[in-house]
Structure formats: structure tokens, C-alpha cells
Amino acid sequence: MHLIFFLFLICLSTPAQATMEEAIRAVQAGNYQAALAEFHQYARHGNPVADYWIATMYMKGLGVEKNMDTALTYFHKSARQDHTPAMVVLGNIHLEGKTGKKNINLARGWFNKAAKAGDQYAMLRMGEMYIEGIGVAANPTIGIRYIKQAAKTGYPKARYILGLAYLQGIGVEADEQRALFWLKSAAESGFPDAIKLLKQVQN
Template sequence: MLRNLLIFVFVVFFSFSLIAEESTDSNADAEAAALIEKAQEGDPAACYQVGVMAMQSGMPDKAKEILERGASNGGCECMAALGQGYEKGMFGEVDFKKAFDYYQAAAGKDFGPAMLKLGNMYREGNGVAQDYKMAGRWSMKAAKAGVRQACINLGLHYMMGWGVEKNLPKAYAFYYIGGVESEPAKLQALQIWGELSVEERLKGEQFMMSWEEIFPPAGK
């Protein structure tokens, strides 16, 4: 209910429409209004939350406006959301240059998801020259920042030898770590495992253990 109410308050606040709708939950109403007020003041967290809701509600221009406000106040989530908006054409035409710039700004503040996006752009050659080494570097930074998806990307790099020396034990380890959140990655890890020698399996397990501080095994 709160999510729908927040969307309603956002529409009222920004469109100045004379919409009549009653709410029986005054606390939720007050919370929604407070969130909108924080977003108007440029609070990064509020700007991100309201900006995403605006996008989901079909108001990309308003979403961009408030996300830009949050980004100007240092909001990494807002920067990354703007990057994705431009990368996917959510604000109109696709603009890889603006997407890259926003991701880079957020990555400069050690925001892992933005590092992951930069790695993707370099690997796919979107808006920049395709560069597997740079893709691998940004994916590694993202993984060290705790982004599991980046481990899947690194697994691909080590399996294919993209920008790094091909290394199946490391590929196995990264796919296995990423497989916690991805069934396809888990299956890929098992497939690679079946191709490894006993010695290579040991190396893969040892390499995986070196990442336990960032990605603790289940139960730890």
C-alpha cells in the first residue's frame, strides 16, 4: 500500500493535478509526504527512491529531474540510475556517453554496481572501444566491492581468456561464487569442475577460499 501511496503523492506533488483520493492510513500518508519533501530538498536516498518510482510510473522526465538532483548531491545510486536510464534509452534516445560518464562518476566513489556497469560497457564496446582488459579490471573492482554478478563476468573472462590468461580453476571459482545468486552460473561452475584435474580442482578451491572474506560461504 505504501508504494502505491508514494506514487500517488509523487504525481500530485509534481503535476499539481486536482486529484481527489482518500487514504485511511494517515501515518503512511505522512511518511510519503516526508519522503517527497526530502527528495525536493535533494536528499540522495530519497531522490533515488522517488526517482525510481517515477520511472516505474511512466514519468521519465520527472525521474531524470529528481535523480539529477540526488546525483548533484553525491548520490551514487542516483548516478547509477541515471547511467542505466541513458544506457537503456529510458529518457528517450540511448546515450552511451552520458551513461558512461554517470557510471564513472559513481564508480569514482567506490560504488560497486557502477563498476560492474563500466565493466559491461567495456566488454560489449558500448560507447567505448571494446577492451577486455579494462572490462576485467572494472569487473574485478566490482567483485572486490562485493558485487556477485561481477564474479560471473570474471568467470567468463577466465574461461574464455578475455583480457586475462585463460585459467579454468579461477573460472570455476568465480562462477561458483556468482552461482549463489544465479542458477546458470552454478551450472557453468559444475561443468567446468568436470573438466578439471584433481590438481586444478584443488587450485580452484584454494582460490575460492581467498575470497571468503568478501563472499563468505553459506553458513559462515
């Protein structure tokens, strides 16, 4: 009986997942109206991915008139359900002033929340903000901690920056061996800047 019920649940869930994937493909193919209708259907049932895509379409004007207020509403709805891509976009929106005014504190808050949830891009952004002193007192040591977290997830850009930090002694003691380790790791992932710098260091 339990097996029959389990199989029944699988049958119900599989089409829903496929339909969401189809809606995303529809956006990529330029079939915006069909995609938007599908996303709204899932958003009504509390799907944060659907909220994220609706927000993206309104922010970019894909099949609808651009409307940042509507986009923000759906990004916030998605972020409140712990969808880290929405948190990252909100961070970038406030950092770049896409609402008409920059808000560095809000940007940092969203990046930090996404970083704590494991988002590698958010970790990188937090690191850059502390290294460069964007909205906070510059503190390369704290910044490199975030970069290390991102690098350990396998993020090529973070590995490149960490290698550069060890090479130049930014936020860490200069260490050529560690620099080479991280630069090689980034280069093996195909990161162009790492490949170029590695050639210069090894010549």
C-alpha cells in the same frame, strides 16, 4: 552537559530515520500519496534518498502521472549529492534511451562516477561496456579491470563473469584454477549461471 546534548541529538535523529524507512515501506505497500508527501518533506531539507524515491515514483508513475522530465530533475538532484543509486539509474536511462534518445557518453559518465564511488553495479556496467565495445572501442583488458573491482566487493554476477573470463581468456590469460575459484565463489552465493557452468566444467 555534553552527554545530555548528545542524547538530545539522538532523540531528534532517530524518528527522522524511522519516518524515511516508513515512507519507503509505504511505497512498497502501494500507499503512494502518503509516501510522496513524506519524501517531499525530506527533499526540501536536501535528502538525496528522498529525491531518489520521488524521481522513481515519477519515472514509474507510482501514485502520480508518469513524467520523465520531473524524474530526471530529482535524479540529478540526488546524484549531485553523491547518491550512487541515482547515478546508476541516470546511466541506464541514457544507455537505454528512455528520454527518447540514447546518449552513450552520458551513460558511461554516470556509470563511471558511480563506480569510482564504489557502486558494484556501476563497475559491472563499465566492464560490460568496455568488453562489448558499447560507445567505446572494445577493450576487454580494461573491462575486466572493472569486473575485478566489482567481484572483489562480493558481487555474484561479477564473480561469475570474472570466472568465465579466466575460463575463456577474455581480457586476461586463461587460467582454469582462477576460473574455478571465481565460479565457486559465485555459485556459493547462489548465482544460477555459475552453478550451471561449474557443473559443466567439473564434469
